[in-house]
Amino acid sequence: FSTAIAITEQPVSVSVPVGYSFILRCRAQGCTSLQYQWFCQYQSDCRLIPGATNQDLPIVAEQTQLYTCRVNDLHRNAVYSDWVKVEVHQCVARGLPPRLWRGEPVIVLNPSEQWVEAGQPLQLQCAAMGVPAPSYQWYRNGNLLEQQKRKKLMITHTKVSDSGTYLCCASNSHGEHWTNAVDVHIGEQNQPTSLCCVSPGVRRKIALLVGNNRYQHHPNLMAPVRDVFELSRLLEHLGFQVVSLLD
Numbered sequence: 001f002s003t004a005i006a007i008t009e010q011p012v013s014v015s016v017p018v019g020y021s022f023i024l025r026c027r028a029q030g031c032t033s034l035q036y037q038w039f040c041q042y043q044s045d046c047r048l049i050p051g052a053t054n055q056d057l058p059i060v061a062e063q064t065q066l067y068t069c070r071v072n073d074l075h076r077n078a079v080y081s082d083w084v085k086v087e088v089h090q091c092v093a094r095g096l097p098p099r100l101w102r103g104e105p106v107i108v109l110n111p112s113e114q115w116v117e118a119g120q121p122l123q124l125q126c127a128a129m130g131v132p133a134p135s136y137q138w139y140r141n142g143n144l145l146e147q148q149k150r151k152k153l154m155i156t157h158t159k160v161s162d163s164g165t166y167l168c169c170a171s172n173s174h175g176e177h178w179t180n181a182v183d184v185h186i187g188e189q190n191q192p193t194s195l196c197c198v199s200p201g202v203r204r205k206i207a208l209l210v211g212n213n214r215y216q217h218h219p220n221l222m223a224p225v226r227d228v229f230e231l232s233r234l235l236e237h238l239g240f241q242v243v244s245l246l247d
Contacts, residue, residue, distance in 0.1 A: 103131030128170035
């Protein structure tokens, strides 16, 4: 005699700053009463979490780990939820995420400009926080790169045609945010980037954005942080090199 257990709500992966408090949820249905037990895995060590026998698992983010929930019925049938990843960012800028953060993507690592010899590998990297964890999509010169859907963009053997301006969109159910746009030079000799070495007659457009949301005699604001990200994206598209500062 077998009693089916159906998980009706799977836990979801998240990407959060260290110290952030949240809840992993699991819901299931069965023909008898159900019991829940959560497990976590760090590196190769998988262990039962003592006392974690409720549908909801409260967590204070400390380190990146995987989690799953086992659901049992009275007939000793058992099913496991999906494994989900709790990605914890140890170093994020002060003031991020905003105090009234709803889980929308917040970029915490932007890609950097690259010079690569033709035939050599190219790697661009970005990262974003989000609840649920954001998905990623890379673009070159405004065109979607169908195969590049991870935080790291990898091209094993570059071609001159891989040169261009790259940026990545991080999105989840709450919205999307874009990284800074960066130039990738394939087959070109490394160029100095300091302002003193810019060729005569060539003027670089630089924008300094300062978003302050912490005031001594005023409640913390949310709009300045959001505005800095939106303005950064707009100015990058207009060809500016953007330096963003918060608080």
